[in-house]
Amino acid sequence: MAELLAPTLPGRARMRHSAPAAVSALALIAMIGVCSTLQPGVLSVQGLTLVLSATVPLVIAAQAQMTLMAVGDIDLGIGAFVGLVTVVTATKLSSSPLVGGLVLLGLVAAYALLGLLIHLRRVPSLIATLGASFVWLGLGLFLLPTPGGSTPEWLAAFGAWQPAGFPAPLLPILLVTALVHLLASRGSAGVRMRALGSNPVALGRAGLRPLTSRVIAYATAGGLGVVSGLALASQTGGGDVSSASSYTLMTVAAVILGGGSFSGGVAVPWGAAVGGVTLGLVSVVLSLLDVRSDLQSAVQGGIVLAVLAGRVLVGKVLR
Amino acid sequence: MHMRPSRRSWRAAPAALATLAVLTAGCGSTGGSDSAAGTAAAGGGKPFIALSNGFIGNGWRQTMIAKFEAAAEQARKDGLIDKYKVVNAPGENSATEQVAQIKSLLLQKPDALLIDPSSPTALKPVIQQACTAGVKVVVFDSAIDAPCAHVLQNSFTDWATQAAKPLLDGIGGKGSVIVSRGVVGSQPEAEMYETTKKILAEHPDVKTVATVTGMCDGATAQKAVLGVLSSVPKVDGVIGCGDGHGVAQAFATAGKPAPAVTFETNGRALNYWKEKKIDNGSVAVMSDPGQSVAALWEALDLLDGRDVPKQLTFPIVLVEQKDLDAWAGALKPDEYAAWPWTRELFRQQVEAVKSGGEPVRPPIPSAAG
Numbered sequence: 001m002a003e004l005l006a007p008t009l010p011g012r013a014r015m016r017h018s019a020p021a022a023v024s025a026l027a028l029i030a031m032i033g034v035c036s037t038l039q040p041g042v043l044s045v046q047g048l049t050l051v052l053s054a055t056v057p058l059v060i061a062a063q064a065q066m067t068l069m070a071v072g073d074i075d076l077g078i079g080a081f082v083g084l085v086t087v088v089t090a091t092k093l094s095s096s097p098l099v100g101g102l103v104l105l106g107l108v109a110a111y112a113l114l115g116l117l118i119h120l121r122r123v124p125s126l127i128a129t130l131g132a133s134f135v136w137l138g139l140g141l142f143l144l145p146t147p148g149g150s151t152p153e154w155l156a157a158f159g160a161w162q163p164a165g166f167p168a169p170l171l172p173i174l175l176v177t178a179l180v181h182l183l184a185s186r187g188s189a190g191v192r193m194r195a196l197g198s199n200p201v202a203l204g205r206a207g208l209r210p211l212t213s214r215v216i217a218y219a220t221a222g223g224l225g226v227v228s229g230l231a232l233a234s235q236t237g238g239g240d241v242s243s244a245s246s247y248t249l250m251t252v253a254a255v256i257l258g259g260g261s262f263s264g265g266v267a268v269p270w271g272a273a274v275g276g277v278t279l280g281l282v283s284v285v286l287s288l289l290d291v292r293s294d295l296q297s298a299v300q301g302g303i304v305l306a307v308l309a310g311r312v313l314v315g316k317v318l319r
Numbered sequence: 320m321h322m323r324p325s326r327r328s329w330r331a332a333p334a335a336l337a338t339l340a341v342l343t344a345g346c347g348s349t350g351g352s353d354s355a356a357g358t359a360a361a362g363g364g365k366p367f368i369a370l371s372n373g374f375i376g377n378g379w380r381q382t383m384i385a386k387f388e389a390a391a392e393q394a395r396k397d398g399l400i401d402k403y404k405v406v407n408a409p410g411e412n413s414a415t416e417q418v419a420q421i422k423s424l425l426l427q428k429p430d431a432l433l434i435d436p437s438s439p440t441a442l443k444p445v446i447q448q449a450c451t452a453g454v455k456v457v458v459f460d461s462a463i464d465a466p467c468a469h470v471l472q473n474s475f476t477d478w479a480t481q482a483a484k485p486l487l488d489g490i491g492g493k494g495s496v497i498v499s500r501g502v503v504g505s506q507p508e509a510e511m512y513e514t515t516k517k518i519l520a521e522h523p524d525v526k527t528v529a530t531v532t533g534m535c536d537g538a539t540a541q542k543a544v545l546g547v548l549s550s551v552p553k554v555d556g557v558i559g560c561g562d563g564h565g566v567a568q569a570f571a572t573a574g575k576p577a578p579a580v581t582f583e584t585n586g587r588a589l590n591y592w593k594e595k596k597i598d599n600g601s602v603a604v605m606s607d608p609g610q611s612v613a614a615l616w617e618a619l620d621l622l623d624g625r626d627v628p629k630q631l632t633f634p635i636v637l638v639e640q641k642d643l644d645a646w647a648g649a650l651k652p653d654e655y656a657a658w659p660w661t662r663e664l665f666r667q668q669v670e671a672v673k674s675g676g677e678p679v680r681p682p683i684p685s686a687a688g
Contacts, residue, residue, distance in 0.1 A: 039427050047375055050426050054419030073533040147440045159444060235418060236441035243414045243441055283416055284423040297375070297409040 018030070018319055020259035020311040021271035028278045029199045031285050038288040048167035056169045057082065057232035057278030059251060062258075062276040063180045063269060064224035065251035070184065071217045072197040072264025073118070075127035075255075077133030078225055079248035083241040084140040085229020090149025090239025095150065111222025112215050120212045133248070140241025151233045153285050159234030172231060174222070177273040183220065184267035195216050197264025207294035254279050257307060278307060350556050366430035366622050367400035367429060373417045373437025375407040378585055379608055381434065381588060382655040383460075387611035390660075404429070414441035420443045431455040431618035433611065436463050438505060455621045459614040460606065461507065469621065471631040473606040475507045479514035481604045481637045482581045483558050489579050489600010494555030496578075498546065501560045508560075514537035515558060520612050528554065533631050537565030537583060544569040554578045561605040564588040567597070588648030592649045603638035603646075609657035616665035624685035627669055634658070634668075634678040646685045659684045 017173065032042070041047040057307050058258050061078055091102025104306040118128045151159075162170050184190035195203040232244055256262075257278060258271025290298050313315045337640055361414040361423065370387055374380055385406055394501035406424060408416040414437045422445060424432065433455050436442050436509075443465045449456050450467035458470040498515060501508040519527060529547040533540030540562035548554075556579035557566045563580030564587065570577050575597065582588040589603060620627050636656045638646045648658050658664075658681040666680040 037425055041428075047426055050422040053414065054422055057415070147438050149440075156444070160448075234412060235444060236438075237444040238440035240414060240438055240441055243438065246415065248415050280419065283409065283419050286418045287404075287423045288427070290404065296407050300409050301604065 006294040019314045023310045052169035058293040059276035060228035062251040062254035062272040066272040077244045078130040080133040080136035082229045082244040084136040086233040087140040087239035089233040094152045108222040112219040115218025149239045180269040331446045368403045369429035374412040383608035390612040412437045432616045457611045477513035477587045482687035483518045489553040496556040500560035501535040518635040533562045535560040541565030541569045584656035587652040589647040613660040
């Protein structure tokens with residue numbers, strides 16, 4: 001995994017870049033190990049399907065967050081946005097696919113517009129995306145005041161798809177992460193985005209427009225948010241605008257766990273995927289362990305803190 | 320994600336070890352705790368019961384879980400079940416977390432799954448998955464639109480009726496009232512508000528002077544009621560959904576005499592009611608946290624192949640003036656009044672539902688526990 005990230009970096013820098021993700025990956029492996037000793041069924045195809053399926057929308061939303069964090073912004077609206085997409089899916093997309101598809105495209109455009117506004121008006125992304133989150137929430141409540149609706153046949157079928165040979169949730173996780181990796185590490189758009197995050201002045205001096213980079217990043221995040229909402233709707237079978245509200249901060253934590261940083265300039269698609277799956281697995285570990293019910297939330301927080309502490313420690317050692 | 324066995328992974332080792340240590344410490348401390356699920360091996364065909372709870376952040380849910388754990392532990396000692404397990408979704412009533420937890424519970428192959436759902440719709444696919452895997456699913460506390468699950472719940476119409484009727488009788492069927500609504504936008508609240516409006520229409524001498532949103536929460540209702548108190552002349556009663564403690568305090572803050580209110584059914588509110596010697600038609604009414612225990616008996620009866628209707632409505636908890644001392648003495652401050660369902664009482668109630676007869680009235684528990 002680490003080798004995929006930045007082949008041209010010198011050894012030590014590369015190590016610094018990938019060590020956090022390595023810590024998260026180790027924690028992930030440890031968790032799967034703990035799970036499989038408690039419940040050997042976890043390692044079967046069916047077991048992995050059950051355990052991983054809930055992490056799919058979270059991982060995809062984490063990719064959206066990672067894209068924005070790479071340009072130095074933070075998205076506080078992604079949870080509400082994913083919730084809004086499930087609502088659109090459960091209402092418009094199932095009643096008339098064309099209108100639904102157009103609405104979803106419109107939502108991606110709205111994200112691009114948000115990026116445009118943030119860049120031109122120099123609004124801090126924290127404020128703008130927080131404000132946008134209320135717009136998403138309001139739109140969602142307007143379309144579907146109480147949770148309900150039904151997902152289109154094809155989406156429900158995808159949610160229930162269980163191929164024999166491999167765990168189905170791995171496919172969307174790997175596919176989306178690979179796409180984001182190609183965009184962020186191989187394409188010129190990715191280089192520009194990271195440059196915008198680390199040194200916008202240099203980007204400007206190079207004759208490239210930072211505006212384009214930011215808009216591309218926001219459009220990408222919007223697109224990934226839509227995919228995440230579709231994945232979530234395929235599992236919940238309906239729309240609920242508040243169903244993903246926890247994603248906002250979970251995705252930030254996933255990116256940080258995966259080696260991203262608040263100051264931007266780092267794109268860590270594989271790290272974010274590992275971070276997302278790790279966070280998603282914490283509750284699985286908890287339910288497999290016989291943790292006292294009144295301690296479960298505290299233990300969950302403890303595990304996340306431990307992984308984060310491991311990441312910080314490694315960062316210190318390598319500095 | 321393969322890694323070269325290089326200096327990098329060697330450097331990462333201490334941190335990873337620390338992480339592992341915390342993880343295993345978590346296991347160790349919990350393994351040694353006494354209240355975790357029974358770990359008796361080889362159940363000899365006795366069932367494994369799992370409970371998934373969507374939210375643990377309020378006293379009602381905590382009472383619900385405590386009652387279930389006590390009843391399930393007893394059932395295990397009595398040899399009725401092999402083991403049981405309770406999982407609470409962390410966070411603010413998150414449906415996605417609960418879906419993930421139910422999925423990992425399914426891996427452990429329970430015989431029956433009890434669910435206090437965080438969403439009326441989002442759990443549908445995973446419940447279907449559980450049914451397909453041959454698990455008996457009992458959803459309690461709130462309805463869910465999943466055809467294969469059995470639903471056990473309290474009637475929200477009864478709740479609203481019991482909150483309004485005794486109170487309106489208590490104030491003599493005339494005067495001014497404030498209506499404090501619950502979580503506006505939720506299905507149960509819509510049903511309850513409709514009922515309240517219908518009952519108020521039957522009492523033409525009662526005037527509704529204000530409608531506030533109390534969210535079924537004492538602190539929220541206190542603020543909301545305080546906000547309108549200055550603009551209304553005299554209030555005889557406040558019809559709410561278990562927020563009376565806060566409402567009574569709002570009136571005390573404003574220096575006005577306490578009107579008839581609908582108290583919470585927890586020890587703190589009931590003792591406040593008792594100590595202030597409020598006797599004006601106030602009642603305490605809420606849904607029954609003992610539903611989790613009733614759901615346990617339902618699951619066992621389903622596993623025994625007994626005939627249980629798909630929809631069961633169980634009585635809510637209503638505390639009137641005459642029962643106040645008994646309940647107030649039996650409850651800890653943060654414990655909510657729960658009917659002590661036994662298997663016998665559960666079956667009687669099922670018969671009552673089948674025949675459409677009067678609901679069973681279980682005895683008021685005598686001591687906290």
